[in-house]
Amino acid sequence: MSCPLIATADVFRVTRVDQCGSPITGPKNAFVAECFSSVAFNTNVDDGDDIEYKAANGKVCGFRKGCPTFRGFDVEINFFAVSPELIELLTGNPVYVDASGKVIGTDSCSLQCKSGFALELWAEVLGEECEEGAKGQWVYFLLPWVSNGMLGDLEIGSEAVTLQVTGSTRSGDAWGAGPYDVNRDVNGAPSPMLTPLGSTCHRRIFITDVPPPAPSCDYVAVPVAA
Template sequence: MPNNVWPSIHAKIMRLTKLDGCGQPITGTSNKSMLVTKGIVKISITAETEDGEDTVKKNGNGEICVQHKDPDQIKYLAPEIEFCGVDPEAWSMITGQPLVLDGAGDAAGIKISSAPIEANFALEVWTDVPGAACGAGGNQPFGYFLLPFVGSGKVGDIELSVSAAEFTLSAQTKPGTGWGVGPYAVVRDEDNAAVPLLEALTPQDHAIMQTVTVAPPTPTDGAVELTPVTPPTGP
């Protein structure tokens, strides 16, 4: 089995998917639960780790007689998203804060309140893979990053000055994802068909990163209805 080493540049496209409390994508005609945007500057992801208990006992002569260290564990990943500007529906999807509408009923901004943050979302990002050859069928490879269950989204520091304003949102991944293989076609199967993930994520999975040859989605005009793909069936 070859080992596919790949470089990654650019943060091309980001997709947000609104999730329920079990980490499952919200679908249905009454829900605008999917948003795709190019309006990001960068996304930083920091791992927060719980150190394993380090047990050391010494005998009466000061010599170590018991020594054991439990394994370290990932507690969560902390993504931080820097936006090109205020994207009301994206910000509302991440933070759960209510939208502010203009006279035409369009999203013009968000409120920031002290209500508990209960919004859940999935975060997908596509990057370029420079110098990589196209795959079967001439399909271009991309880097694909998925955080399937994210919450605690909050607005960071907002800097307003003579230069371009900076807008940053941060959040934390959660265990217990219900993403499974996901509702979107993001990889290709053995027949080169575009399908959801080939292996379902487990409740312990906080992220996945891999190369894919399915092109990133097209930016949407704000949040839109999510219609899950139907995987192809066998003959």
């Protein structure tokens, strides 16, 4: 196993999932973006309660440190492109269309706690030798179920505008191996993940030489998993 260094984040893909965390196939259910400044995965942990037995004279007779409980990750996505399609996938709020049915805007309504999305991120690997015929290597991040997507504060002024969407991960294995080719099978052909995440897992990270998808300014379709 090599020791890869992460250079820069390339693209991320957002995929619509249902209330059980399963990817929703078909058109207008995914978006690939590259105009973003950062994606943060902040660990959410309950430290647990310490138990201590202390005698009247002040002597500690017994002590047990509280057992932390991992709740998941609080996700922060900061991006520049004001794409209504991307905002709709991240927040679950509706888009606004013109007379021809073209998406030209988005509404800010209630917080859609039952909607969700999967988040994939590709980051370039620095200084690694590629396999013969490979076009590069990336560190691939998968968060298969993020809910409670919410658009943050927005200030329009003389400086560049950055939008932030926050959410929180949920555990579950409904994503399965996923509908996309992000790995390689035993024959070296592009394939979905070789094993699904466990039912208590929130994130997977691995190295892949399968190139990330091309960014777009519109919805992309989600294929049916093989």
